[in-house]
Amino acid sequence: MNRTIAISMPLAATAAAGFLLAQTPAPAPRNAGKSQPEGTTNIGLYQRQPRAPTGPAPKLADGTPDLSGVWLGGGSNDSDISRGLKPGEQLVMLPWAADLLKTRKSEEDPEANCLPAGIPRGSPYPWRIAQTPGIYFILFEGNIHSYRQIFMDGRQHPDDPDPTWYGHSTGHWEGQTLVIDTVGFNDKFWFDYAGHPHTEKLHTVERYTRTDMGSMAIEVTIDDPGAYARPFTTAGRARLMAGTELLEYICQENNSDLGHLSGPARGPGGR
Amino acid sequence: MKQRFPGFAAAAAIGLALPAWAHHSGAAEFDSTKKIDLTGTVTKVEWTNPHAHFFMDVKDASGNVVNWNLELASPNVLIRNGWKRNSVKPGDVVTVTGSPAKDNSHLGIAQTIVFPDGHKLNFLSAFEDNP
Numbered sequence: 122m123n124r125t126i127a128i129s130m131p132l133a134a135t136a137a138a139g140f141l142l143a144q145t146p147a148p149a150p151r152n153a154g155k156s157q158p159e160g161t162t163n164i165g166l167y168q169r170q171p172r173a174p175t176g177p178a179p180k181l182a183d184g185t186p187d188l189s190g191v192w193l194g195g196g197s198n199d200s201d202i203s204r205g206l207k208p209g210e211q212l213v214m215l216p217w218a219a220d221l222l223k224t225r226k227s228e229e230d231p232e233a234n235c236l237p238a239g240i241p242r243g244s245p246y247p248w249r250i251a252q253t254p255g256i257y258f259i260l261f262e263g264n265i266h267s268y269r270q271i272f273m274d275g276r277q278h279p280d281d282p283d284p285t286w287y288g289h290s291t292g293h294w295e296g297q298t299l300v301i302d303t304v305g306f307n308d309k310f311w312f313d314y315a316g317h318p319h320t321e322k323l324h325t326v327e328r329y330t331r332t333d334m335g336s337m338a339i340e341v342t343i344d345d346p347g348a349y350a351r352p353f354t355t356a357g358r359a360r361l362m363a364g365t366e367l368l369e370y371i372c373q374e375n376n377s378d379l380g381h382l383s384g385p386a387r388g389p390g391g392r
Numbered sequence: 393m394k395q396r397f398p399g400f401a402a403a404a405a406i407g408l409a410l411p412a413w414a415h416h417s418g419a420a421e422f423d424s425t426k427k428i429d430l431t432g433t434v435t436k437v438e439w440t441n442p443h444a445h446f447f448m449d450v451k452d453a454s455g456n457v458v459n460w461n462l463e464l465a466s467p468n469v470l471i472r473n474g475w476k477r478n479s480v481k482p483g484d485v486v487t488v489t490g491s492p493a494k495d496n497s498h499l500g501i502a503q504t505i506v507f508p509d510g511h512k513l514n515f516l517s518a519f520e521d522n523p
Contacts, residue, residue: 166465166469166472166473166516167469167472167473168472168473168474168517168519168520169473169474169519170472227420228420235442245469246468262468263441263442263466263468264442365472368467368468368471369441370441370442370466370468371440371441372441372442374440374441375438375440375441375442375443375445376442377443377445378421378442378443378463381421381493381494381495381497381499382420382421383420383421383494383495384419384420384494387419387420
């Protein structure tokens, strides 16, 4: 039986080890080889993707900002939400939440169980916004392969919404920024791989601003007096993936890893 | 068919670690301080989410055939990075390097897949330069 030497890991993979699937800031590309084809770029895990068209952010015929396209990335760090805060912000957990964070296990992560990421946790898979009269949809490739609906018709939140994974969302425009206000969450999803918790008191305000053709700034204010001492805001940026469409992603089909997971909750790269 | 396993060695100073690829913590499943180096015949491919897998018959040092389950990124990631659903197919003879599962099952992450003609794939991409 020959012994092998673990030093043979390529430098590219070493770089990848530090590349968590963070949504903030935009992840550094892996080494995609010596010959990056002309006109392509790396976006997150995806290599040799066509470069996004440049130019100003587009508008719909009525002047509303056009948020269409396939986007990658989101408004928070999905490995550890505390690493993706807007400058000057602080995340302060209540003692019970800090204690729970320390005890969470990888195999308990809803993400690992093919359950929704909730808000604001992102994923390494792209998503879309579909703008239709009175209602917008956010379509997720993963994880999970699901959608949110954002009511744009001026309605209010229900008085006593049933707690759900994505909550009840209403939206409006403030200048060039789409503002989405959401309440009515359940307490089941985690903010990140690390396991930051929340309660049904969670209230989020997301702000989406397409700053140019290929880039979207996203901020999310997290207000959960049940788990955090005060509100805090995350900041991140999504990038346009010009060369792809959403693909089917049915996480429940073959989630055979779950029985092999062990240890404390942590990010995909182990941190 | 050769099996060089367990080929356990200390993690290199450069910081041997597991690749990040989604869905769950790789460190919760695989032991990056251990290494597998397996050559065998592919018996089955599961081109499914959240991760693609292929299975491979490998002879151990005693001549017993062990069927290894080797994990890749999701098909969605692989497709966008140049893989096809038949890039690895039953009957292929390949050499796989990676890390084994922590629970000592015959499961591992296939970090590099080398074919007899020398072409290489990895767990995430058909584009990357491999070692």
